[in-house]
Amino acid sequence: MHELVEKMQNKEIRAVAKAITMVENDHPDKLSLLSDVFSFTRNARYIGITGSPGAGKSSLVNQLITHIRSKNLTVAVIAVDPTSPFSGGALLGDRVRMNQHFTDDGVFIRSMATRGSLGGLARATKDALRICDAYGFDVVIVETVGVGQSELDIMKVVDTTAVVLTPNSGDVLQIFKAGIMEIADLFVINKADLPGVGKLRGLLKDLVMMAATDNHMTAIVKTIATEQQGIEELWGKMEEHQEHLYHTAEGKRKREIQQELEVYELIREEIWRDVKSFVEQHDKASQITTDRDPYRLALEWFERWKKEGGSH
């Protein structure tokens, strides 16, 4: 068993941070580490929080942490910023939250970014979720900065995604972005003391009605995170959705699709690592010049790798 996984079983939280760093940096031992990690996963609840910048996601997550802790559950938060190549720092208001929960062993907060990760940030996020799960956290929350394509991709690795909106005109437009309705398992109207909340709620209700299936309709929850309002209802709806997922064919299908995509992506990464080192060993520098046809070059290397590199 990998040393870090052993340390995680001994409740050494630094091993979690180190394992996530290995994933971020795409360490060569990544797959074997993660395979060991996988054997210790115990089905933590994977929750995603996304929404436009300024929607109050950080405050909301902060309040959720407090609420989840009051239920005697432990919680890890992975804060992901697809727009930044840096990580481990003070992204997404981490410092504020760290101060509040710093002395609590039941809370772990970590930022992730695009640095190094071969398979992309969504892939690395899934690995980080499993690492937190294997350590023993009951709930793992993924928080992203916005609702761009990268954020939508990241949300595909969790079970329950909450899309946070506020009652202002800019936010309303976010709902109509391609892909938002597909990933939203529940909508949160935060800053629900602002004017326009009725209008936003009405609009969301109409959209949710149209997208509803026989046995499921996306919930809408109003919160005022800064005043701790609506947090209990929000957590309740999150738990309801998790129940729904684990007891319906729809949920089973969702997990199967995730799993299939994941295996494909992992194979792709592994091949990529192999080909890259093969080409690098064979003096690519003299081959790749700007006047040579890149398409033919790619086909040639592919054939050569299959013959010489694919069998070792």
Add this chain to the structure above:
Amino acid sequence: MHELVEKMQNKEIRAVAKAITMVENDHPDKLSLLSDVFSFTRNARYIGITGSPGAGKSSLVNQLITHIRSKNLTVAVIAVDPTSPFSGGALLGDRVRMNQHFTDDGVFIRSMATRGSLGGLARATKDALRICDAYGFDVVIVETVGVGQSELDIMKVVDTTAVVLTPNSGDVLQIFKAGIMEIADLFVINKADLPGVGKLRGLLKDLVMMAATDNHMTAIVKTIATEQQGIEELWGKMEEHQEHLYHTAEGKRKREIQQELEVYELIREEIWRDVKSFVEQHDKASQITTDRDPYRLALEWFERWKKEGGSH
């Protein structure tokens, strides 16, 4: 030679549209088509226009088209929307522009989106640029909707990238986004009749000074696209940057890095296509279940493909 490339040489514009569709849909013959396309590329100027939504990019591109046509050069525009899975439609104000330039054979406008493309949208955009180049367009412009990570990636495939900003507070923040300074070959302050233009220009100047190298400093151009102001200067600066690229070691290095990345990506795609069909032929459905370790499964399939599939 591929039939479509032959038709492109006979100046059949529909062949361009069809070739781009093949790239979008990741057609199996893609690499051989593109290899033929590559042999006809004649170094069209590849220009990128990016900036936050509402910065007036569409009007600006429209004015640029008119200006470029007045120089007796032909121009193709590839409008890319990474947030939308659909394409070929009326994205990014295409209809308006189509109406204006519809009867002009020297102008081609096409939307692209993420649909189907294995190698991602940046990869497909590069292929589309080459297709337009091989047909004979003198200038090819890539326009994106925003400044998210996907847009930044797309901008890496062009030679000259203009980042369009407007004098309002939201736009100023865009400059500080990770990656913007790295891709900006020139800044355009559009809507330069709005208040705050002096402040934005001052801020940009400071940033540009800090990032300047011995032989190059990013230009800043003020435009009012809706009144055709500043367009001539903008085109001039674009031409200057292209000159700079083709006559300096910096430009040569940039193209070499692009080429190297491109060959790697193409090899990766090709392998991926091969592995995917291999796994699909070997009844993956019975193997991939949610309780099986995806990391071990990936390693197993990879090894199996190398043994059995890698050599056929």
